[in-house]
Every structure is written in C-alpha cells, then in structure tokens.
Amino acid sequence: MPETARPDPRTRVFHESVTANVTNENALSRRPRRVRGPAVKERANSSILKGIGLTAGVLTLASVTLAACANSPTSGVTMTLYSGQHVQTTEALVASFEKANPSIHVVVRSNDEATLDAQIVAEGTRSPADVFFSENSPALEYLQQKGLLAKVNTAVLAKTPSKYSSPRGDWVGVSARVSVIIYNPQLIKRSALPTSVLQLASPKYMNRLAFAPGETDFQPIVTSVITTYGTTAATKWLNGMKANATSHLYPNNETVANDVNRGLVAFGVIDQYYWYRLRAQIGPSNTPSKITFFSPHDPGYVLDVSGAGVLKSSAHRAAAQKFLAFLVSAKGQEIIAHSISFEYPIASGVTTSQPETPLQDLQPSPIDVAQLGTGQRAIGLLREVQLL
Numbered sequence: 001m002p003e004t005a006r007p008d009p010r011t012r013v014f015h016e017s018v019t020a021n022v023t024n025e026n027a028l029s030r031r032p033r034r035v036r037g038p039a040v041k042e043r044a045n046s047s048i049l050k051g052i053g054l055t056a057g058v059l060t061l062a063s064v065t066l067a068a069c070a071n072s073p074t075s076g077v078t079m080t081l082y083s084g085q086h087v088q089t090t091e092a093l094v095a096s097f098e099k100a101n102p103s104i105h106v107v108v109r110s111n112d113e114a115t116l117d118a119q120i121v122a123e124g125t126r127s128p129a130d131v132f133f134s135e136n137s138p139a140l141e142y143l144q145q146k147g148l149l150a151k152v153n154t155a156v157l158a159k160t161p162s163k164y165s166s167p168r169g170d171w172v173g174v175s176a177r178v179s180v181i182i183y184n185p186q187l188i189k190r191s192a193l194p195t196s197v198l199q200l201a202s203p204k205y206m207n208r209l210a211f212a213p214g215e216t217d218f219q220p221i222v223t224s225v226i227t228t229y230g231t232t233a234a235t236k237w238l239n240g241m242k243a244n245a246t247s248h249l250y251p252n253n254e255t256v257a258n259d260v261n262r263g264l265v266a267f268g269v270i271d272q273y274y275w276y277r278l279r280a281q282i283g284p285s286n287t288p289s290k291i292t293f294f295s296p297h298d299p300g301y302v303l304d305v306s307g308a309g310v311l312k313s314s315a316h317r318a319a320a321q322k323f324l325a326f327l328v329s330a331k332g333q334e335i336i337a338h339s340i341s342f343e344y345p346i347a348s349g350v351t352t353s354q355p356e357t358p359l360q361d362l363q364p365s366p367i368d369v370a371q372l373g374t375g376q377r378a379i380g381l382l383r384e385v386q387l388l
Contacts, residue, residue, distance in 0.1 A: 076102075076103030076104055076105070077103065077104045077105070077316050077319045078104075078105045078106075078107060078316075079104060079105070079106055079107070079130040079131065079314075079316045079319045079320055079323065080106075080107045080109065080128045080129050080130050080131075081094065081106050081107065081108045081109070081129070081130065081131045081132075081133060081323070082109050082111075082116045082119075082120065082129040082131070082132045082133070083108055083109065083110045083111075083116075083132075083133040084110070084111065084112060084113025084114075084116050084132075084133065084134045084135045084139060085110075085133050085134065085135050085306060086135070086339075086341040086343075087110050088339070088340060088341065089335070089336065089339045089340075089341040089343070090108060090110065090133065091108070092335050092339065093326070093327060093332055093335055094106045094108055096326075096331065096332070096335055097323055097326045097332070100326070100331070101319075101322065101326075104319045104322065104323075106323070109129075112216075113134045113135050113136065113139040113216060114139065114216060116129075116132065116134075116139075117139050117142050117143060120132065120143060120148060120311070121143070121146055121148070123313075124148075124313070125312075125313045126313070127311060127313050129311050129313075129314070130310065130311060130314040130315070130316050130317075130319065130320040130323075131308055131309070131310055131311070131314075131320045131323055131324065132149075132308065132309055132311065133174070133306075133307075133308045133327075134306060134307055134308070135216060135217075135304075135306050136216050136217065136219070136220065136304050136305070136306065136375075137171075137173075137220075137304070137305045137306075137307055137369040137372055138216070138219065138220065138223075138372055138373060138374050138375030139216070139375075140166065140170070140171040140307050140308075140309050141166070141369065141370075141372070141373055141374045141375075142374040142375070142376075143309065143311075144166060144168065144170045144171065144309070145374055147312070148311060148312055148313070149166075149170040149171060149309040149310065149311065149312060150170070150309070150310045150311065150312045150314065150317060151169050151170060152165075152166075152169055152170065152171060152172050152309065152310065152321070152324060153321050153324075153325070154169075155325070156172055156321065156324050156325045156328060157169055157172055159172075159325075159328035159329065159347045159348050160172050160173045160174070160328050160346055160347040161173075161346065161347075163368055163369070164176065164305050164307075164346050164347075164369065165307065165369070166307075166309075167369075167370050170309055171307045171308060171309030172307055172308060172309070172324055172327070172328055172347075173305045173306070173307045173328075173346055173347070173369075174305075174306050174307050174308055174327045174328060174332075174336070174346070174347065175305075175306045175336050175343040175344055175345055175346055176303050176304060176305050176306065176343065176344040176346050176359065177217070177271040177272060177273050177303070177304045177343055177344065178271065178272050178293075178301070178302070178303050178304070178344075178362055178364060179217070179220075179221055179269060179270070179271055179272075179294075179300060179301060179302045179304070180269075180270060180271070180272045180275070180291040180292065180293055181193055181194070181267055181268070181269060181291065181292050181293070181294065182256065182257055182260045182261075182267060182268050182269075182270050182274075182275050182289055182290070182291050183260065183266060183267035183268075183289065183290060183291075183292065184260050184261065184263050184265075184266060184267070184288060184289050184290075185288065185289075185290060186263055186288060187208075187263060187265075187266040187267075188208065188266040188267055190290070190292060193267060193292065194294070195294060195295045195298070196294060196295060196298050196300065197221065197224075197225060197237075197294055197298055197299050197300025197301075198225075198229070198233075198237055198299075198300075200237070200241050200244070200269065200300070201236070201237045201238075201239070201240025201241050201243075201244065202240070202244075203240075203243075203244070205244045205266075206243065206244050207244070207246070207247060207248075208244065208265065208266040208267065209241065209244040209245040209248065209265070209266070209267060209268065209269075210245055210248035210249075210250060210256045210259060210260060210265040210267070210268035210269075211241065211245055211248075211249070211250070211256060211268055211269045211270075212249075212250045212251060212252050212253050212255065212256055212270075213242075213249060213382055213387035213388060214251060214252075214387075214388060215252060215253050216375075217253060217270070217271045217304060218269070219375045219378040219379065219382070220302045220304055220367075220372050220375070220378070221269070221299075221300055221302050222234065222238070222377075222378035222381060222382060223367075223371075223372050223373065223375060223377055223378040224299040224300070224302050224365050224367045224372070225237060225299050225300070226377050226378065226381065227299070227367060227371055228299040228365075228367075229299070231377075234381060235381060235384070235385060238381065238382070238385045238387060239385055242385060242386075242387055248264075248265045248268070249387070253270040253271065253274045254274060254278075256268040256269070256270050256274070257270055257274045257275055257278045257289070258278065260289050261278060261287060261288065261289040263288075269300070271304060272291060272342070272357075273341060273342035273343055275287075275289065275291045276342040276354065276355075276356055277340065277341070277342055280340060280342075293362075293363075296363035297363055297364070297365055297366060298365060299365050299367070300365075301364045301365050302364060302365055302367065303362065303364040303365075305346070306343065308323075308324050308327055309324075310324065327347075328347035328348060329347075329348055330348040330349075330350055332347075332348075333345035333346075333347050333348050333350035334350055336350075337350050337351065337352050337353045337354070338353050338354075342354050342356060344359045346359070
C-alpha cells in the first residue's frame with residue numbers, strides 16, 4: 001500500500017512493536033516503515049550520523065521503557081531487539097522465544113533498517129540494543145564494518161549454511177527472499193518480458209516498467225550489476241531504467257505490486273514475497289498478475305538474506321546469543337516457514353510450507369553476502385543518477 005510522508009528520520013523516536021489486535025488484512029501489510037533517500041544518506045554520510053545523537057526525549061523514552069520492563073511481572077533479563085524485519089514475523093518469533101524462555105523479556109523496537117543502522121552507530125557503546133535483526137544483509141555488514149558486532153556462537157552459526165552468514169562470524173543468516181519480475185498478462189506477454197536485468201533499460205520498455213529505487217531490497221540488485229558489469233555499465237543501466245519508469249518510480253515494492261496487479265503498469269521488479277502476500281491478502285481470483293524469474297544466474301536474480309547479530313555493547317550477551325540460537329532453531333525456522341511474510345527459512349533444514357518455488361529450485365546469481373557488502377556502492381550510484 002502507498003506509504004504516507006515520513007518525518008525526518010533524524011528526529012524520529014523509535015516505535016515499540018505493537019501487539020494490539022489487528023485484522024488479517026492489516027497483519028499482512030504490517031512492516032517497519034521505510035525511509036527513503038534521507039535514511040540511506042544517513043548511513044552513508046558520517047557527518048550526518050554525528051548529528052543523530054540521542055535527544056533528551058529519546059533518552060527519557062528509553063529510560064521509561066526499560067524501567068517499566070524491569071518492574072514487569074517477568075523476572076530475569078530484559079533485552080532489547082532493534083528490528084528492521086517484518087513486524088508480524090518478529091512478533092511471532094519473540095512471543096515463542098519468551099514462552100520457551102520465561103526469564104527473558106524482549107523489548108522490540110521496529111523501524112527501517114537503515115534508520116536503525118544509523119541510530120546504533122550514533123549510540124555507540126551507549127546503545128540499548130542487544131540484538132539487531134535486519135531485513136537485508138548489507139545492514140549487518142555495515143555494522144560489522146564499524147566493529148559493532150560481537151562474534152556469534154559457533155553452534156549457532158552451524159545451524160545456517162555458511163554462504164548465508166557473515167564470513168567473519170559476526171552475524172547469522174535467518175531467512176531469505178529472491179528478486180522476481182511481477183507482470184500483468186493483460187498488458188504484456190511473458191515471452192515479451194526481459195530475461196536479463198540489463199534489458200530493463202531497453203527503450204522498448206518505455207513507460208511499461210515500475211520499480212522502487214529507494215527500497216533496500218533493490219540495492220542488492222544494483223550492487224550485483226556493478227560487481228558483474230562495472231560502474232560505467234551500471235550507470236548507463238540505471239539511467240535507462242529511470243527513463244523507462246519515469247511515471248512509475250514508486251516509494252515501495254507494495255505499490256509496485258499493487259499497480260501492476262491493477263493494470264496501471266505492465267511489469268516491475270520486486271522480491272517474490274510481496275506478490276505472495278498480495279495474493280494472500282486479496283485472494284487468487286483478484287490477482288491477475290504473475291511472477292517470473294530472470295534467466296538462471298543473471299545478476300538481477302538475487303537472493304537477499306535477512307540475519308541477526310549481537311551488539312558488542314550488549315549488557316545481556318548470553319540472552320542475546322540465546323535469541324539468535326532460537327531464530328535459527330527448528331522451532332524458530334518453522335515459524336518463518338508458516339509466516340505470512342512468505343520468506344524462506346534457511347536454517348536447521350527447515351523448508352517453507354508456503355505455495356512458492358522451493359528454495360532449492362532457485363537459480364540465483366552467485367553473488368554472496370560478502371560481495372553484496374554494506375550496499376554503499378549501490379547507494380552512491382543511486383544518488384549519482386538521482387534515484388535517491
């Protein structure tokens with residue numbers, strides 16, 4: 001769904017995760033609010049980061065929140081989770097974890113992962129965060145580069161295939177998503193769709209393409225193109241995409257999926273779970289759109305990994321490591337497997353129970369989490385061509 005205007009992220013107070021009753025439709029659409037250009041600029045610009053420091057209001061809120069948790073009926077440890085992941089999935093995981101570990105209470109603060117990245121860097125050793133749960137690996141790689149993550153226990157890392165986790169052992173992969181083309185067969189035949197990511201810049205797709213350049217899900221595709229073809233070719237490609245989607249440059253992937261489905265634009269680039277969530281929300285009979293993949297191993301066919309890490313500044317490292325262990329345990333992965341976020345579980349041998357292409361049948365680009373890095377190359381190029 002289209003998002004409303006965001007307040008300046010430099011003055012935003014974190015939002016506690018809401019657990020009030022919601023309808024199924026609302027639950028399907030709930031996710032951390034994304035912040036576009038300004039958020040990624042903050043992560044990329046150290047001078048801006050220096051200005052983010054905690055205001056008295058935030059300090060007061062944090063103090064009140066933690067004090068309330070300390071005085072709650074739950075005895076033992078109160079740990080804080082900064083989450084850029086989908087709210088409904090995070091809530092289900094936290095509820096199950098707390099049930100299995102009654103002496104540990106988890107305070108969840110959900111926001112866009114780029115905003116949380118910037119906040120953690122600004123807070124430094126004073127950060128109340130014990131765990132950071134991201135939607136995409138570059139956010140974790142960024143904190144790793146800053147030296148803010150502690151090593152993950154070896155036994156925890158062993159639950160996830162090594163290609164989905166930090167090569168340095170600073171964070172563990174939890175779930176995954178894959179980039180796809182969403183299209184409306186009433187406007188374009190499958191045979192007429194691009195099979196390579198570079199073809200998205202072809203003039204024949206003028207006014208037929210939609211994408212969300214500010215989405216953190218799009219940045220790994222840009223990084224993949226830069227890595228494969230170089231910056232010059234990637235710049236030309238982005239300018240071509242920008243020209244083709246002039247009237248269909250959207251703030252988020254939900255809007256891309258909705259408008260393609262409604263027949264307002266022929267096709268777009270999203271991660272697969274947006275389409276599955278849309279179909280689950282409005283029903284198959286109301287979903288004329290379809291999805292397809294780029295050619296096997298094409299640079300546009302990217303597997304995005306969501307992961308979690310423990311902050312070095314955490315005062316509750318044992319509880320934080322236990323939470324990471326739960327995320328990649330069979331029980332935690334089963335929650336993801338049945339989640340309405342439609343992400344792929346990637347640990348403990350668990351597979352998705354949702355009606356989507358099995359993870360083992362995907363043929364994505366060979367680019368790995370280390371090559372995707374912090375996403376700074378993509379952010380810089382997107383800003384250069386004025387897509388951020």
